[in-house]
Amino acid sequence: MIAVYPGSFDPVTFGHLDIIRRSSAVVDELIVGVLRNREKTPLFSAEERVNMIVDATRDIGNVKVTVFSGLSVDFARASGAQVIVRGLRAITDFEYELQMAQTNRIMEPSVDTMFLTTSLEYAYLSSTTVKEVAAYEGDISRFVPENVADALHRRVAEIKAGEK
Numbered sequence: 001m002i003a004v005y006p007g008s009f010d011p012v013t014f015g016h017l018d019i020i021r022r023s024s025a026v027v028d029e030l031i032v033g034v035l036r037n038r039e040k041t042p043l044f045s046a047e048e049r050v051n052m053i054v055d056a057t058r059d060i061g062n063v064k065v066t067v068f069s070g071l072s073v074d075f076a077r078a079s080g081a082q083v084i085v086r087g088l089r090a091i092t093d094f095e096y097e098l099q100m101a102q103t104n105r106i107m108e109p110s111v112d113t114m115f116l117t118t119s120l121e122y123a124y125l126s127s128t129t130v131k132e133v134a135a136y137e138g139d140i141s142r143f144v145p146e147n148v149a150d151a152l153h154r155r156v157a158e159i160k161a162g163e164k
């Protein structure tokens with residue numbers, strides 16, 4: 001079974017990595033898809049986001065990471081995947097995720113969505129809050145792996161230097 005795990009991952013957090021680890025254990029191959037967003041302006045380029053995930057998942061044999069744009073179902077189809085993996089943190093994620101899953105299933109009945117509920121210790125984590133803490137030079141070591149924390153601190157410093 002091949003599964004895709006699509007998302008923005010701007011940047012990847014321990015919450016995403018928990019979903020990657022657990023879903024990769026139940027499928028043959030997991031392809032993490034980094035969305036090249038058009039409307040949102042990401043802090044990191046799609047290639048930077050891919051490299052950070054590659055670095056953080058080196059020890060997992062059946063995980064690949066790639067960039068995609070467009071619809072998740074089209075990405076799943078093009079990857080030969082039968083399953084789209086998504087993480088559910090709280091009830092706030094539920095409504096949107098339910099709508100997406102049902103819409104995707106109408107567009108592509110051969111692809112199903114598999115939800116993993118987040119591990120409790122990561123339930124509060126989002127890329128947005130991590131970026132906020134990093135912007136004020138707070139300690140983000142409990143939220144993201146070291147390579148991501150370093151990249152975030154560097155990016156914040158670059159932005160601040162640019163504002164001077």
Ligand code: ADP
Binds near residue numbers: 006085126
């Ligand atoms: P999006 O795809 O909505 O732009 P993200 O890249 O942040 O968002 O997230 C990709 C997927 O990972 C989504 O299914 C999201 O619910 C899930 N996710 C995000 N943060 C966590 C977390 N802390 N624990 C578990 N799942 C998460």
